[in-house]
Amino acid sequence: MAAATANAVLDVIEDEGLMENSRVVGAHLRQGLEDMAKRHESLGPIRSAGLFVGAEIVEGGDPLAADAGFAAKVVNRLREARVLISATGSRANVLKIRPPLVFSAENADLFLDRLDAALAR
Numbered sequence: 150m151a152a153a154t155a156n157a158v159l160d161v162i163e164d165e166g167l168m169e170n171s172r173v174v175g176a177h178l179r180q181g182l183e184d185m186a187k188r189h190e191s192l193g194p195i196r197s198a199g200l201f202v203g204a205e206i207v208e209g210g211d212p213l214a215a216d217a218g219f220a221a222k223v224v225n226r227l228r229e230a231r232v233l234i235s236a237t238g239s240r241a242n243v244l245k246i247r248p249p250l251v252f253s254a255e256n257a258d259l260f261l262d263r264l265d266a267a268l269a270r
Contacts (some may be wrong), residue, residue: 170250170251171199175202178261182204194207205244246260
C-alpha cells in the first residue's frame, strides 16, 4: 500500500509538471527577494534550491551581523498578514521559506508584497 501511494505521488508530480514549476517559480521568488534586498538593508544573503529558500535577516546591511530579534518580528508580522514561515539557523536569523510545490508566481508575488511590508522598520 505504501509503495502504491508513493508511486501515485510521483505520478502527480510528473503529470502536473511540479518540478518545472518549482524551478520557474523558485527563480521568480529568488529574483524578487534579491530585488527587495536592494531596498531593505536588513535582508541579507539569500540561498535557494527551487522553492526552498533561506533569506538572512541582518543588522545594518552587514551579512555577518545576524539580527535574530528582527527576524522574529518579521515572522510575527507575516503571521499577522496570514503568511506562515519560520526563522531558523544557528543564529535564528534565517527566514525559512518553503511553500508547497503548487506555489504559483501569483502566490510568490503576494508573499513578496507581504514580506516587503513586514521588513519596514
